[in-house]
Amino acid sequence: MAEELVCEYYETDTQYRYRWNLPALPGSRFTFEVQANNDAHVALSSQNQDLDAMYEIVLGGWGNTQSVIRRGKQRTNLAKVSTPGINSPTEHRAFWITWSSDGTIAVGKGDETEPFMQWTDPDPLPIAYAGYSTGWGSTGRWKFCPSARPDVCEYDDTDNQYRYRWNLPPLTGSRFTFEVQANNDAHVALSSQNRDQDAMYEIVLGGWGNTQSVIRRGKQGHNHAKASTPGINSPTEYRAFWITWSSDGTIAVGKGDETEPFMQWTDPDPLPIAYAGYSTGWGSTGRWKFCPSARPDVCEYYETDTQYRYRWNLPPLTVSRFTFEVQANNDAHVALSSQNQDLDAMYEIVLGGWRNTQSVIRRSKQGNNHATVSTPGINSPTEYRAFWITWSSDGTIAVGKGDETEPFMQWTDPDPLPIAYAGYSTGWGSTGRWKFCPSARPDVCEYDETDTQYRYRWNLPPLTGSRCTFEVQANNDAHVALSSQNQDQDAMYEIVLGGWGNTQSVIRRGKQGHNHAKASTPGINSPTEHRAFWITWSSDGTIAVGKGDETEPFMQWTDPDPLPIAYAGYSTGWGSTGRWKFCPSARPDVCEYYETDTQYRYRWNLPPLTVSRFTFEVQANNDAHVALSSQNQDLDAMYEIVLGGWRNTQSVIRRSKQGNNHATVSTPGINSPTEYRAFWITWSSDGTIAVGKGDETEPFMQWTDPDPLPIAYAGYSTGWGSTGRWKFCQSVLSEGKFEL
Structure with missing residues (x-):
């Protein structure tokens, strides 16, 4: 579904009383929207309750004219800013609050990156929960959504004293990015501990009157790398930089979005790096901005000489694809080995050997050319x-x-070697410059060919979901088998695409078994181009087969006694060969389809709910019902949502099957018998059940249960003369979880 921000909505009255019903804070940033006349208050506490020692942020106090930061409820105003009209009684206004390890509390608006108010607590309090309140004659409508912002940043200022600050969190990778506004001498230190050490790296940007930059191994140590960088810093605007380090000791420094470093040095005895410090000095102050990097291409750069000698300084390979860039005259060599060293049995790929004219694949160093x-x-x-x-x-x-x-170029080894590491080299008179970046390609694909023998290949990895996607180029008879083991079995599903001279497709329960579903599909395969297909299976035994980007299957069948599925095999035959392509699916909407009849009876065949949001699409004349229960069955105590009851004119929320209507909304024409309509239902810890449509963020119906029921499963039904077609898709949510 398109909706990505799973939001919760609450209201506060004119009583100054904090609500603590939000989940624990997962990071150092809290975002929200509020609609209020004045006095929107947020508390940051170590527990989900009022404490003597907690932070209080007031937005639009004193008749919506001022905002403050306090260290305690109704305590001294430690920061105070004039903010006339900051709140609105007619529209939601967005705000964010961040806190950092040095005690800085910063408050900002919407998409603005600079805070309009901040204060640094010399004795910082722990923060784990947020509370919210209105008061002083104002009510509030609040909206809390997971933040989709990648640039959750921290800000700090440094004076002209040459003294490193070590208040940033530990470094989690081999890249550090930052922005700085300074006249000269912006210094960064990389250390194994969050303090100055004798053995640490020091990067100076714009020293010597903003004319030169250097890399050192020690504070005020020897300049191991030196670059002319006149005007690299600016006292009026932020300038962005990055620093990377690699396992061979290379420290590289670059600017903004540039991929090439302007300065680098390789330490022959590399130091461990776990923390970054920052400082200005020599007459310059600095304003610093530290944001998580949104760059996917955090790359490492290396050089190789003319000696034919593999370097093994890359991390272990985690997938079955290795990508790189190389600048060389000839003979760029890559080795694939089970260990990070040369072995007798390893693959060697030569690119541009023989004076940049030929490429080969070998099964050992300088071995036979198996592909040329x-x-x-x-x-x-x-x-x-x-x-x-x-x-x-x-x-x-x-x-x-x-x-x-x-x-x-490709070759199939009849006795495959294990692969866990990649090495690289040049030689034969050529040097090389290499660039290794995490691959951003979603389609890390495997290719294979099948002959005219009707024989399944079972060389694909186990299936991890309930969907199999592939492309095939064949004249006819592209066959796919779905089995519980990676071999032919008596009890397995067989899907035939373009059998009978490329005119029909079928679904079977057994190899060459009975055709349980049959569809006319003339010309479905092509001998000259790849055609894309998908197969899905669901817990009720439905096998569905579709084409490319189409969401509706062209063929499906429901097995009354479903078989387990863990592997896929593939074959051609009947005079046809095949070229196959298997790629991880990039489709976020892995959907299941079901139908309901006119009997008012809930189906409970969906997987357990893992988040507090349920999305679906339904095509019905009237009376699309959804139940939310603690078990995958009807219970006396469960929620029932009716969409388009009373001849498609009203919708309600109930606390039991056919129970009292706790919320009733006029919704004429909400359902359609000819097209899918999309809906979402959310529930929160205070008992609020909210129901909305499609991409809309505001619910059209909600009710708060004073005694909330646990929710773990969703059921669905139609009735009152209406049938239904339902579509349940895995929605990709902002926090990276999947839901049905």
């Missing part, structure tokens, strides 16, 4: 060229270029 391809000019000494290498469980090594999806 003419590739004149494949490398360049003046620009980076991008390549990828994939390997699959059947032993196929495939090599491709850049964004191309088809390999230009």
Whole structure:
């Protein structure tokens, strides 16, 4: 579904009393929207209750004219800002509050990155919960949504004293990004502890009157790298920088969105790095901004000389794809090994050997050429060229270029070697510059070919969900089997695409078994292009088959006695060969489809609910019912939501099946018998049940249960003369979870 922010809505009265019904705070930022006349108050506490020692932020106090930060409820105003009209009684206004390890509390508006109010507590309090209140004659309507903002930033100022601040959290990767506004001498230290040490790295940006930058191994130590950088800092605007470090000791420094460093040095005896400190000095103050990096291409850069010698300083390979860029005259070599060292048995890929004219795949260093391809000019000494290498469980090594999806060279090893590390080298008179970045490609694909023998291949990894996607190029008879084991079984499903001379498709329960579903599909396969398909299966035994990006299946069948599915096999036959492509699906809407009849009877075949939001689409004439229960069955105490009852004119919320209507809304025409309509239901810890439509963020109906029921399952039904077609999709939520 398109809705990504799962929000909770609450109201506060004119009583100055904090509500503590929000979940624990997961980070150092709290965002919210509020509609109030004045005096919107937020408390930050170590417990979900009022404490003597807690922070209080007042927005629009004193008749909506001023805002303050306090250290205690109704205590001294430690920060005070004139904010006339900051709240509105007619529209939601968005705010954010951040806190950092040095005790800085910062308050800002909406999408603004700079706070309008902040204060630094010299004795910071722990923060784990947020409370909210209105008062002084004002009510409030509050909206709390998971923040979708990637730039949750911390701000700090440094004086002209050369003294490192160590108040940032520990570094979690090998890249540190920041922005600084300074006249000169912006210094960053990288240390194994959050304090100055004799052995630490020091990066100076714009020293010597903002003319030079250096890398040192020690505070005020020797300049191991030095670059001319006139005007690199600015006293009037933020300038962005990044620093990376790698396992071979290379410290690289770059600017903003530039991918190439302007300064780097390789320490022959690398120091451990866990913390970053920052300082200004030599007459300059600084304003610093630290944000989590949104860059997906955190890259490492290395150089190789003309000696044919593999470097093994890259981290272990975690998937079956390796991507890189290289700038070389010829002979860019990559080795794939089970250990981070040269082995007798390892794969060697040569790109542009023989004076940049040929490429090969070998099963050992300088071994036999098992695949040889003419590739004149494949490398360049003046620009980076991008390549990828994939390997699959059947032993196929495939090599491709850049964004191309088809390999230009491949070979299948009949006795595959394990692969866990990649090494790289140049030689034969060529040096190399290498760039290794985490791959941003979602389609890390495997390729295979099948002959005319009707024989399933079971070399794919286990299925991890209830959907299998693939592409196939065939004349006819592309077969897919779904089995509980990675082998043929008597009890398995068989899907035939384009059998009978590419005219019909079927679903079977057994190899060459009875055709339980049959669809006319003339020309469904193509011998000249890949055609995309998907197969889904659900807990009620429904096998559905569809094409490409289509959401509706063209063929489906429900097995009354469902078989377990864990593996997929594939085959061609009947005179047809096949070229197959298997890629992880990039589709977020992995959906299940069901139908309900006119009997008012809840179906409980959906998986347990994992979050406090349930989304669905339904096509019905009237009376689409959803039940929310603590068990996957009807209970006396469960919520019932009726959409379009009373001949599609009203919707209600109940606390039992056919119980009292606790909320009733006029909704003429809410359902449609000819198209899917999308809805969402949310529930919160204070008992509020909210119901909304499609992409709308505001509910059209809600009710707060004073004695909330636990919710773990959803059921669905139609009735009163109406049938229903239902669609349940895994919605990708902002916190990265999946739900039905």
